[in-house]
Amino acid sequence: MKKMNFMMLLLASVSFLSCKTAKYPELGEGLFADIQTSKGDIVVKLHYKETPVTVANFVTLAEGKNKHVTEEYKGKPYYDGTIFHRVISGFMIQGGDPTGTGMGSPGYRFDDEIVESLKHNKKGILSMANAGPATNGSQFFITHVPTPFLDGRHTVFGETVLGDAVIDSIANVKTGANDRPEQAVTIKKIDIIRNGNEAIEFDAVKVFDNYVAERNRKEQEMEIKTKAQSEKFLSEIKVQESQAKVLPSGVKIFMLNEGNGEKPNNTQEVLVNYAGYLTNGTLFDSNIKLVNELYGKYDIKREEMEGYKPFPMPYHTSANLIPGFKEGLLTLKVGDKARVFIPSALAYGERGAGDVIPPNSDLIFDIEIVDIVQ
Numbered sequence: 001m002k003k004m005n006f007m008m009l010l011l012a013s014v015s016f017l018s019c020k021t022a023k024y025p026e027l028g029e030g031l032f033a034d035i036q037t038s039k040g041d042i043v044v045k046l047h048y049k050e051t052p053v054t055v056a057n058f059v060t061l062a063e064g065k066n067k068h069v070t071e072e073y074k075g076k077p078y079y080d081g082t083i084f085h086r087v088i089s090g091f092m093i094q095g096g097d098p099t100g101t102g103m104g105s106p107g108y109r110f111d112d113e114i115v116e117s118l119k120h121n122k123k124g125i126l127s128m129a130n131a132g133p134a135t136n137g138s139q140f141f142i143t144h145v146p147t148p149f150l151d152g153r154h155t156v157f158g159e160t161v162l163g164d165a166v167i168d169s170i171a172n173v174k175t176g177a178n179d180r181p182e183q184a185v186t187i188k189k190i191d192i193i194r195n196g197n198e199a200i201e202f203d204a205v206k207v208f209d210n211y212v213a214e215r216n217r218k219e220q221e222m223e224i225k226t227k228a229q230s231e232k233f234l235s236e237i238k239v240q241e242s243q244a245k246v247l248p249s250g251v252k253i254f255m256l257n258e259g260n261g262e263k264p265n266n267t268q269e270v271l272v273n274y275a276g277y278l279t280n281g282t283l284f285d286s287n288i289k290l291v292n293e294l295y296g297k298y299d300i301k302r303e304e305m306e307g308y309k310p311f312p313m314p315y316h317t318s319a320n321l322i323p324g325f326k327e328g329l330l331t332l333k334v335g336d337k338a339r340v341f342i343p344s345a346l347a348y349g350e351r352g353a354g355d356v357i358p359p360n361s362d363l364i365f366d367i368e369i370v371d372i373v374q
Contacts, residue, residue, distance in 0.1 A: 027161065029196030031055065033062065035163075037084075038186040039170050042142065042163035043193075044126045047156070048202050051113040054128060054136065054157040056207035061106065061138055062190040065205050068212055070107035073098070077189060078106065078138060084185045086178065089144060089171045094129055095187055096139040102178070106138045110211065113155045120147040124160025124167060133300045144171040222296040229294050230281030237279075237364060241341055247331075251324050252341035256366065259335015264315040269373035271310035272329070273337075275366040284356050287311050310370040322347050328367055337368035 024034070024043060035042040048055040060066035061078035069078065078098065085102055086094040097104035111134045120127060120143055127150065129139035136155065144167060160167065173181045194200045244252035264270050275286035283295040289308035292298045302308065313319060319326050324342030332338060342363045344350075352359040 031199040032193040034191040036188045040166040042166050044158040045161050046158045050115045051157040052207050053211045054113050054155050056204040059204035068108050079187050080189045082187050088179050092141040092143045093170045094141040110136050118156035120150045126158035128155040226296045234281045250343045251327050254339045257337040261334025263333040266316035268315050269312045270315045271370040272313050273368040277364045279362050332369050334369050340365045
């Protein structure tokens with residue numbers, strides 16, 4: 001009798017477990033998200049093997065297990081009760097922001113996971129919304145049509161397997177200002193479905209925790225390298241400024257390299273590499289990729305816009321450049337590289353430059369003329 005009771009209990013347990021995924025028995029093996037909206041369900045298959053960090057972020061937020069959210073969101077299913085705040089028919093539907101404004105954040109950002117084979121090539125692609133490279137948070141969108149112009153810019157981490165008609169229904173609602181639906185379309189909840197051993201063994205919490213720990217380690221390592229680089233720079237300029245040639249204006253020029261190229265004339269443009277520093281060793285701008293990497297300021301978006309290449313500048317006294325930079329530039333010929341010490345009055349003076357250069361800041365520029373624009 002005891003054995004029979006045990007078998008009945010076991011069978012009941014198996015039956016209960018089966019019922020948990022019986023809602024969509026046709027899904028097969030994999031990791032899925034059942035996005036239950038006020039317009040119906042959208043079921044997406046998550047690419048947890050190809051984009052593990054992005055999927056781990058989504059899953060931990062959906063299940064309320066993400067440890068890195070701000071205090072108000074801890075222990076709560078993050079997406080429950082949120083809305084699709086931006087809807088554009090013939091483009092996409094966007095949600096994932098608890099504030100419903102498009103400005104909300106879980107309290108952190110994480111890197112892109114761009115996979116060449118995962119593209120915005122059809123309706124139902126699940127992808128991360130962002131404000132540029134490495135600005136992912138909680139917001140996501142689902143495509144209404146193919147959007148190939150988003151490839152390489154947004155992380156694709158899933159695709160719809162059920163619910164295309166629901167996407168249509170949401171995409172075609174009436175919208176007002178900022179593409180916001182006039183009647184809210186709500187995400188009631190998101191259930192994560194794990195079918196098969198591999199999906200069950202995917203530990204989203206561990207994956208995301210490990211990512212954050214590794215990112216923090218790299219950031220600390222970069223801080224140490226940047227500090228060492230700044231200290232090296234400060235020790236160099238202490239000697240170099242004392243040995244620099246002083247111009248009547250007060251600008252000081254220390255030659256880092258003497259070139260053997262021609263001297264440009266005042267009708268020409270020159271191609272220039274530059275790096276600008278505050279006197280405390282802080283790099284505030286450079287068009288040299290290596291310099292930005294040394295100081296932890298490399299920007300992939302800038303590289304995509306070809307911002308790390310010699311910059312064309314007019315080689316004459318009426319050039320629209322700060323006076324001290326212009327004066328230093330006009331002393332150089334092709335191949336010359338100089339470190340130019342500029343008094344604040346010949347830089348940005350009392351006004352400074354936004355939140356980058358404080359008022360009354362002396363500046364230091366490394367300037368190199370690479371070539372003459374032909």
